[in-house]
Amino acid sequence: MKERVFNFAAGPSVLPLEVLEKARDELVSYGDSGMSVMEMTHRGKDFAGIFQKAKSLFREVLSVPDTHEILFLQGGATLQFASIPMNLLRGGTADYAVTGVFSGKAAREAEKYGKVNLACDMSASGFDRIPDQRDLETSEDASYFYYCANNTIYGTEWHYVPEVSSALVCDMSSDILSCPVDVSRYGLIYAGAQKNIAPAGLTVVVIDRTLAGRHLDITPEVMRYDALIKNDSMLNTPPCWCIYMLTLELEWLKRQGGVTAMDELRRVRSGMIYDVLDNSGFYISMAEPGSRSFMNVTFRTPSAELDSRFVSEAEREGLVNLKGHRTTGGIRASLYNAMPPEGAAALADYMKRFEAQNRCFR
Ligand SMILES: *Cc1c(COP(=O)(O)O)cnc(C)c1O
Numbered sequence: 298m299k300e301r302v303f304n305f306a307a308g309p310s311v312l313p314l315e316v317l318e319k320a321r322d323e324l325v326s327y328g329d330s331g332m333s334v335m336e337m338t339h340r341g342k343d344f345a346g347i348f349q350k351a352k353s354l355f356r357e358v359l360s361v362p363d364t365h366e367i368l369f370l371q372g373g374a375t376l377q378f379a380s381i382p383m384n385l386l387r388g389g390t391a392d393y394a395v396t397g398v399f400s401g402k403a404a405r406e407a408e409k410y411g412k413v414n415l416a417c418d419m420s421a422s423g424f425d426r427i428p429d430q431r432d433l434e435t436s437e438d439a440s441y442f443y444y445c446a447n448n449t450i451y452g453t454e455w456h457y458v459p460e461v462s463s464a465l466v467c468d469m470s471s472d473i474l475s476c477p478v479d480v481s482r483y484g485l486i487y488a489g490a491q492k493n494i495a496p497a498g499l500t501v502v503v504i505d506r507t508l509a510g511r512h513l514d515i516t517p518e519v520m521r522y523d524a525l526i527k528n529d530s531m532l533n534t535p536p537c538w539c540i541y542m543l544t545l546e547l548e549w550l551k552r553q554g555g556v557t558a559m560d561e562l563r564r565v566r567s568g569m570i571y572d573v574l575d576n577s578g579f580y581i582s583m584a585e586p587g588s589r590s591f592m593n594v595t596f597r598t599p600s601a602e603l604d605s606r607f608v609s610e611a612e613r614e615g616l617v618n619l620k621g622h623r624t625t626g627g628i629r630a631s632l633y634n635a636m637p638p639e640g641a642a643a644l645a646d647y648m649k650r651f652e653a654q655n656r657c658f659r
Pocket of ligand 1: 308372373374375376399445447448449468469470471489490492
């Protein structure tokens, strides 16, 4: 078998080796059930145990208060682009902070269901920064304020929580569980799990229970938050295997020291790469220094041709999936919870060598 590489993919992405090994050991028979988690009915006792464990661990790790419900759903982050306005935008206006591709898509989807006000649109600067609080233009009658905490594609991240008078709604797909969050400040937090916490197929929604029940009449039953809460995410078959994987991931995360330890680690990992960028006359960092992401570091070399050479030579050293998103080009290193600091160190070292060998092309 090939040795494991350092995988810098933006998502689906690296999972902790210990988690994969535990899943392998339990793959064919979970506990004393005599069957795989993949073969279990979601209504049975064994899976009920896994499900409740996932919920209570998640509540503990992210310090989710009792006022908020935790839902394990399907449809990816993208389905929430529609679920959110269909459930929360009855009558009023929704404020959207557009700081990248995904918040832009979410705003366009919401326009189908109600009035949308762009609290900011950062496209003019090529999405290289996060706006200041004073530049956010919110509306008087807003039902909610929507933003995306970490812009996976552009490599920018909000380093403050917006102060707004309406319910705060946040897409945390690519930075959930990477740092402590005061959940009580949010009406709704959601994340596609495949970036930072589990395999693809699971979406986690954390919702203030008082926000449920205000859906538009046309909202499909399977997207109604009140119905999902009432049925404890089991209105239909939940993504059972992914929920099981999430329990392993959460146990691993607790052993590492929880979200506080993850916060320190993400600073260490991204710091190694930003240090190289800041001390280089060769690489160009794509995000404004004050808005840089701790999770996705985006940069380029002096030419597109060198970018591709950077990516292909890195691959030969076991540093894979460094190609930037198709909309931005360049290079992107995604440094999620499961990326060992050694991976970031190996990349920093490679970057310095690549610069030394190619400086003449600048
Ligand atoms: C990847 C991503 C999405 C889209 O997720 P899907 O699960 O593929 O729908 C949305 N928002 C952010 C921040 C992402 O990184």
